[in-house]
Amino acid sequence: AQSVTQLDSQVPVFEEAPVELRCNYSSSVSVYLFWYVQYPNQGLQLLLKYLSGSTLVESINGFEAEFNKSQTSFHLRKPSVHISDTAEYFCAVSEPGGSQGNLIFGKGTKLSVKP
Amino acid sequence: SAVISQKPSRDICQRGTSLTIQCQVDSQVTMMFWYRQQPGQSLTLIATANQGSEATYESGFVIDKFPISRPNLTFSTLTVSNMSPEDSSIYLCSVEDPLAGREQYFGPGTRLTVT
Numbered sequence: 001a002q003s004v005t006q007l008d009s010q011v012p013v014f015e016e017a018p019v020e021l022r023c024n025y026s027s028s029v030s031v032y033l034f035w036y037v038q039y040p041n042q043g044l045q046l047l048l049k050y051l052s053g054s055t056l057v058e059s060i061n062g063f064e065a066e067f068n069k070s071q072t073s074f075h076l077r078k079p080s081v082h083i084s085d086t087a088e089y090f091c092a093v094s095e096p097g098g099s100q101g102n103l104i105f106g107k108g109t110k111l112s113v114k115p
Numbered sequence: 116s117a118v119i120s121q122k123p124s125r126d127i128c129q130r131g132t133s134l135t136i137q138c139q140v141d142s143q144v145t146m147m148f149w150y151r152q153q154p155g156q157s158l159t160l161i162a163t164a165n166q167g168s169e170a171t172y173e174s175g176f177v178i179d180k181f182p183i184s185r186p187n188l189t190f191s192t193l194t195v196s197n198m199s200p201e202d203s204s205i206y207l208c209s210v211e212d213p214l215a216g217r218e219q220y221f222g223p224g225t226r227l228t229v230t
Binding site: 004009032034036042043044045046049090094096102103105106107108 | 119155156157158159160207209217218219220221222223224
């Protein structure tokens with residue numbers, strides 16, 4: 001069965017510092033990969049996704065993630081964070097041929113950006 | 116993308132009572148999904164709701180405890196029955212875009228506390 005591991009439950013960083021949120025998945029087949037963000041008291045929003053093609057995907061607010069098949073990872077990075085990036089980030093995986101709704105989530109990483 | 120609203124946004128309920136959560140989508144969708152997000156845990160799929168048919172429940176979830184209605188293509192309800200403190204969670208509904216690689220759009224969630 002698929003599983004997603006987010007190694008860090010909390011990541012505190014100072015504003016303008018770089019950050020990496022780690023995500024590893026277990027699957028022996030091809031996958032779709034997602035990062036969702038949940039701002040305080042809001043619902044989940046898609047941040048970025050990997051379906052196929054280029055292994056490096058970017059979001060509109062400066063985050064990027066790289067699909068590494070050999071390491072089964074999809075780490076999320078940002079070179080310089082802002083206070084407004086404070087949120088919880090969830091990594092998720094699904095199989096292209098799997099049943100609809102079969103989106104497996106990690107436990108989330110709380111990013112706290114301090115001034 | 117789809118815009119999803121949920122009611123109520125939060126509630127505090129007594130043990131043994133039931134709560135019905137409503138989910139409204141701004142477009143017609145075939146399948147809607149209900150998730151539970153327990154404190155400190157990842158999102159777990161409860162069931163998939165198709166319009167005009169019985170909901171499909173994931174392992175560990177049963178219809179008697181979480182009855183679901185899907186009367187039309189834009190609306191669904193989830194009832195949490197005979198609640199106990201262990202049911203305290205955030206409940207989210209979502210819809211999937213089958214043309215976007217299984218990307219799901221989520222509602223803001225309903226934060227339930229059972230005392």
